[in-house]
Amino acid sequence: MQTNLAPEYQGTADGQAAEAILRKCVHCGFCTATCPTYQILGDELDGPRGRIYLMKQVLEGAAPTRATQMHLDRCLTCRNCESTCPSGVDYGHLVDIGRKLVDAKVPRPAMESVVRWALKEGLPSPLFGPAMKMGQLVRPLLPASLQNKIPAPQNAGAWPTRTHVRKVLMLAGCVQPSMSPNINTATARVLDAARIQTVVASKAGCCGAVKFHLNDHDGGMDAMRANIDAWWPHIEPQSGAGVEAIVMNASGCGVTVKEYGHILRDDPLYATKAKRVSELTRDLSELLPDLVDALRDKVKSGVKDRLVFHPPCTLQHGQKLRGGVEQHMATLGFEVRLALNEAHLCCGSAGTYSVLNPEISYQLRDRKLDHLQAEGGEIIVSANIGCITHLQSGTKTPVRHWIEVLDAALH
Secondary structure, rough: OOOOOOOOOOOHHHHHHHHHHHHOOOOHHHHHHHHHHHHHHHHHHHHHHHHHHHHHHHHHOOOHHHHHHHHHHOOOOOOOHHHHHHOOHHHHHHHHHHHHHHHOOOOOOOOHHHHHHHHHHOOOOOOOOHHHHHHHHHHHOOOHHHHHOOOOOOOOOOOOOOOOOEEEOOOOOOOHEEEEEHHHHHHHHHHHHHHHEOOOOOOOOOOOOOHHHHHHHHHHHHHHHHHHHHHHHHHOOHHHOEEEEEEEEHHHHHHHOOOOHOOOOOOOHHHHHHHHHHEEEEEEEHHHHHHHHHHOHHHHHHHOOOOEEOOHHHHHHHOOOOHHHHHHHOOOOOOEOOOOOOOOOOOOOOOHHHOOOOHHHHHHHHHHHHHHHHOOOEEEEEEOHHHHHHOOOOOOOOEHHHHHHHHHHHH
16 A cells, blocks of 8 residues: 655654555455454444555544544454454554554543543552452442443462472563452462462563553553563573563453563663563463473363353454464363354453443444353353453353363362
């Protein structure tokens, strides 16, 4: 796609990056066939190709409008289009740039701005945990729309105390310890059973995705730098700490941390460190081949739970990891299925999307649950806290992280 940047974007980092991405697009439209919002709304401007045209117009000098902003807001950033695109268009990075440029020129209504500010400042805040506990206390009194965002209190169980030669860092996350603390402790217990010690750096916080994807790029990058600083003493070769990986048990965080090297590539102080952090980052499922060998004899005999797996978009499209959970959990004795229809489509959670675009989000949730429940699984499993909470709000079938199911099956 030929692009002629407006003078204000020529020579800028965003302009050059966007132009390079746009030039790969060949207008084929394959992306529309797998775009969740296009499937629901049927509007070309609510599909990747249409949004690419809108961003191209802005980069070439056209004045963006509130409608431009709305169509970009409706994108889930699921990156399904990237899996479909035959030309390798890096749509996820392009839409981050497009939203940033449009927001700089199109003021938002006051209430919308307040909600977005509250999300980007509140979710990563230390106050989120106490607020979640209070919400859980009064949950029965809240309207259904708020109950959907507040899971029932969960017993996290014990954190293992043994030490091992093999060590990995793990990001606890910003919302996961409050919403579903058992995911982190289950991760530590399973790794402990495989003689791998889980280390959590106390000063590491939000991965930065919440702010970054709400167009606070500076705030998001500050969070990324803070995590790098917290992790670096465990990574630096001279430290002798010996961590072999940074493990992510929330695929939404994982895809972001794997992109630290790209996002901070122009930062003279952090570019090299960010690249190293991204190289070390692994989704928890990438450790499964090692875990299968170590845990094969520790899984209780007669595991009968029939699982249906929802692969989050951040896992299958963002990180391009497919099939590992199903294959290796089956090796350990679980019956694991994917939905026969639309396993590639987003469930509608998409970070803060379910708050900002609830109508589309819940349509996608119900569509996803119809396909998952058609498989007759006793438990729905996933790999991202957002997907788990969102799907659970629409079904009585238990929705859990696959690592929790594996943890419960160990002797």
